[in-house]
Amino acid sequence: MPGSNVPENLNLHVSVDCVVFGFEFGKLDVLLIERNMEFEGKEYKDLKLPGDLVRKDEDLDNAASRVLGELTGLDNIYLKQYAAIGSPNRLLREPRDMVWLKSIGHPEEIVVTVAYYSLINIDQDKASNFILQSNAKWYTVSEVKELAFDHLSILHRALQVLRADLMLKPIAYELLPPKFTLRQLQQLYEVILGTTLDKRNFRKKVSNMPFVTPINEKQVDVSHKPARYFSFNRKIYQKTHKDSF
Amino acid sequence: MPGSNVPENLNLHVSVDCVVFGFEFGKLDVLLIERNMEFEGKEYKDLKLPGDLVRKDEDLDNAASRVLGELTGLDNIYLKQYAAIGSPNRLLREPRDMVWLKSIGHPEEIVVTVAYYSLINIDQDKASNFILQSNAKWYTVSEVKELAFDHLSILHRALQVLRADLMLKPIAYELLPPKFTLRQLQQLYEVILGTTLDKRNFRKKVSNMPFVTPINEKQVDVSHKPARYFSFNRKIYQKTHKDSF
Numbered sequence: 408m409p410g411s412n413v414p415e416n417l418n419l420h421v422s423v424d425c426v427v428f429g430f431e432f433g434k435l436d437v438l439l440i441e442r443n444m445e446f447e448g449k450e451y452k453d454l455k456l457p458g459d460l461v462r463k464d465e466d467l468d469n470a471a472s473r474v475l476g477e478l479t480g481l482d483n484i485y486l487k488q489y490a491a492i493g494s495p496n497r498l499l500r501e502p503r504d505m506v507w508l509k510s511i512g513h514p515e516e517i518v519v520t521v522a523y524y525s526l527i528n529i530d531q532d533k534a535s536n537f538i539l540q541s542n543a544k545w546y547t548v549s550e551v552k553e554l555a556f557d558h559l560s561i562l563h564r565a566l567q568v569l570r571a572d573l574m575l576k577p578i579a580y581e582l583l584p585p586k587f588t589l590r591q592l593q594q595l596y597e598v599i600l601g602t603t604l605d606k607r608n609f610r611k612k613v614s615n616m617p618f619v620t621p622i623n624e625k626q627v628d629v630s631h632k633p634a635r636y637f638s639f640n641r642k643i644y645q646k647t648h649k650d651s652f
Numbered sequence: 653m654p655g656s657n658v659p660e661n662l663n664l665h666v667s668v669d670c671v672v673f674g675f676e677f678g679k680l681d682v683l684l685i686e687r688n689m690e691f692e693g694k695e696y697k698d699l700k701l702p703g704d705l706v707r708k709d710e711d712l713d714n715a716a717s718r719v720l721g722e723l724t725g726l727d728n729i730y731l732k733q734y735a736a737i738g739s740p741n742r743l744l745r746e747p748r749d750m751v752w753l754k755s756i757g758h759p760e761e762i763v764v765t766v767a768y769y770s771l772i773n774i775d776q777d778k779a780s781n782f783i784l785q786s787n788a789k790w791y792t793v794s795e796v797k798e799l800a801f802d803h804l805s806i807l808h809r810a811l812q813v814l815r816a817d818l819m820l821k822p823i824a825y826e827l828l829p830p831k832f833t834l835r836q837l838q839q840l841y842e843v844i845l846g847t848t849l850d851k852r853n854f855r856k857k858v859s860n861m862p863f864v865t866p867i868n869e870k871q872v873d874v875s876h877k878p879a880r881y882f883s884f885n886r887k888i889y890q891k892t893h894k895d896s897f
Contacts, residue, residue: 421666421738421764461738493712494711
């Protein structure tokens with residue numbers, strides 16, 4: 408956590424903020440940090456995105472990785488820069504935020520923030536081994552209604568970028584196991600898009616995706632009718648998505 | 653131009669840089685500013701992108717518009733933010749750049765820059781009426797081999813984003829007249845992609861684009877065989893590009 412003595416080599420005017428989405432079957436989470444403070448004599452708790460000031464000796468991408476690692480324990484996560492956000496007083500909408508910034512020795516004025524997002528699969532072995540720091544926790548995106556500063560709007564912008572990327576890039580298949588059912592694929596889209604989809608329309612769309620190929624294997628040990636497994640064919644995907652002349 | 657007295661209300665650590673592409677049939681230009689300076693007793697001239705420091709009382713998008721207007725005379729141009737770039741010493745690769753920054757009273761250290769790009773049609777009536785300031789001029793992109801600071805890499809990143817956008821969005825048709833020939837469409841793609849395309853392959857691809865529709869009209873007064881005109885059907889485009897379930 409940023410201490411009360413800010414080293415001189417901090418650049419006082421640029422920060423990074425990281426929106427880390429965690430995908431689980433059934434829901435989409437975001438990694439947030441609990442902030443505890445006192446305001447007007449009362450204890451006050453709220454949530455913020457992992458973020459901090461950029462140091463003079465690091466570039467922006469490195470700063471984002473460092474800050475995320477320091478504040479949450481997450482390491483080696485691919486972070487995608489998606490926006491720079493700076494408008495006068497973006498940090499000062501609540502008097503308590505001003506008090507808090509002063510208490511940790513940060514500039515209370517303009518901080519332009521460079522926003523990064525990431526998407527990891529919480530269910531997968533590798534991801535479930537992440538040991539989060541005590542004040543960093545997963546929260547269900549759809550239940551997050553308030554965040555410190557302008558972080559709710561930074562989160563919503565990240566969600567827009569994630570949804571656009573889901574439609575344009577093969578990230579769905581990076582989250583799914585190597586063999587998956589069409590029900591799983593639909594559930595993934597529903598969770599990330601935050602909506603329910605019509606099963607018939609969805610399957611019709613998928614049948615027009617030559618890179619989602621049925622394999623000769625069905626579910627076993629399920630109480631319902633076993634569904635066929637599908638796999639993602641990256642070669643066909645790349646061939647059909649070579650968007651050039 | 654930024655004077656030698658930087659007002660106190662400038663944020664010394666964040667700048668904006670604008671890559672304005674100008675499309676003409678046959679070539680792609682970029683708007684650059686000539687920088688004249690003295691270094692080690694000799695006169696020195698080079699080129700840079702229009703850019704300047706962000707003030708504390710403006711947000712990033714407004715800063716980009718203001719700076720572009722002040723430095724080039726271009727007004728009311730849609731600018732798209734595409735990257736924030738900050739790494740130690742990005743401004744200090746050449747000793748003369750350091751001398752120049754000092755001479756105009758700017759911070760010589762870290763400046764994180766927020767990069768914007770735009771694409772306008774130089775040929776079109778509206779655009780040809782732009783009156784550029786004397787030191788802002790159009791240069792052919794493919795002939796730009798050197799720029800001040802890290803501006804060449806900022807330009808190249810903008811070019812990558814522009815090319816990706818050309819493939820994903822209907823910007824080609826915003827640059828073309830309402831009726832156009834397939835030769836014009838191919839030329840536009842060639843100019844922006846910086847490559848030549850095979851005519852047969854190109855026409856095959858276009859025949860699979862239901863939103864490029866032939867109209868019942870041909871060229872007149874041309875010395876070669878008159879070509880058919882086509883038009884862009886935005887409704888069909890939007891219907892076929894509704895990338896959702």
